[in-house]
Amino acid sequence: MILGGERMIVKDDFLNKLRNLFGLNLYEVRIWTALLSRGVSTAGELSDIGNVPRSRAYDVLESLERKGFVVMKLGKPIKYIAVEPAEVVERVKKFFVEHANDRVKRLEDLKGTDVLDELKVLHKQGIEFIEPTDLSGAIRGRHNIYTHLETMVKGAQKSVTLVTTSKGLIRKVEALKPELERLKKKGVKIRIAAPITKESAQAIKEISKVAEVKHANKMDARFCIVDGKDLMFMVLNDDDVHPTYDVGVWVTTPYFASAMESMFDAQWKNFDDASKMMPNGNNVK
Numbered sequence: 168m169i170l171g172g173e174r175m176i177v178k179d180d181f182l183n184k185l186r187n188l189f190g191l192n193l194y195e196v197r198i199w200t201a202l203l204s205r206g207v208s209t210a211g212e213l214s215d216i217g218n219v220p221r222s223r224a225y226d227v228l229e230s231l232e233r234k235g236f237v238v239m240k241l242g243k244p245i246k247y248i249a250v251e252p253a254e255v256v257e258r259v260k261k262f263f264v265e266h267a268n269d270r271v272k273r274l275e276d277l278k279g280t281d282v283l284d285e286l287k288v289l290h291k292q293g294i295e296f297i298e299p300t301d302l303s304g305a306i307r308g309r310h311n312i313y314t315h316l317e318t319m320v321k322g323a324q325k326s327v328t329l330v331t332t333s334k335g336l337i338r339k340v341e342a343l344k345p346e347l348e349r350l351k352k353k354g355v356k357i358r359i360a361a362p363i364t365k366e367s368a369q370a371i372k373e374i375s376k377v378a379e380v381k382h383a384n385k386m387d388a389r390f391c392i393v394d395g396k397d398l399m400f401m402v403l404n405d406d407d408v409h410p411t412y413d414v415g416v417w418v419t420t421p422y423f424a425s426a427m428e429s430m431f432d433a434q435w436k437n438f439d440d441a442s443k444m445m446p447n448g449n450n451v452k
Contacts, residue, residue, distance in 0.1 A: 206249055210224040236250055329391050351377040360383035381439060390427070398427060
């Protein structure tokens with residue numbers, strides 16, 4: 168997009184970045200950047216500069232005014248003044264926080280309501296028609312994998328078994344520590360096996376308060392077993408894949424999951440306790 172004739176060029180990727188950061192639509196971000204380049208301008212001028220239909224310019228500017236991006240200058244013709252970008256950032260931050268808090272409150276208020284009860288009934292009815300083979304799937308992207316992993320762990324009643332890499336251990340402690348602390352209080356047995364390195368030493372120190380941690384330098388795998396029936400395993404080495412393309416497979420199958428856990432139990436006895444590997448970092452690679 169060209170702003171102000173040949174004076175300033177705003178690339179589409181920059182406009183898209185602004186849209187994502189500030190929660191604006193295409194017309195809003197075009198009008199806003201056009202006004203920033205002029206400081207003060209009329210709706211008609213901004214329409215031409217920003218390549219926005221004139222019929223939309225006024226309602227777009229009204230929207231930007233409500234959001235705190237622009238100020239309307241009284242007079243004829245009506246002109247608009249751009250708010251200083253740093254101030255816009257603070258206003259948008261405040262709006263996002265207030266909006267998020269409002270949505271969280273509304274979701275919290277759903278607890279114990281007819282809406283949530285009806286959703287639970289629908290889910291319960293749906294589960295009855297699901298074949299065991301349907302309780303499985305592939306999850307793409309590390310963020311989505313960890314979200315599903317947290318859901319699995321949250322429902323644990325008896326045990327959680329985690330096998331991961333050194334880097335994976337650091338990530339899992341960061342993502343799952345609050346939930347694992349809650350499970351520990353419930354009496355859930357938590358075991359973690361991973362290679363112990365200097366980089367993961369702090370994470371091990373933190374998680375050892377709620378889980379039994381052992382050094383597994385010869386087990387190159389990433390998986391989680393919950394209650395001997397729910398299993399998730401990652402199909403790629405996390406050193407060889409970008410987080411966006413990481414893939415996890417989850418399945419609910421007591422037959423396979425319990426067999427996996429039995430094989431793990433046999434190896435668990437041979438692993439060294441993390442505490443033996445930690446003193447002064449002397450045994451840590």
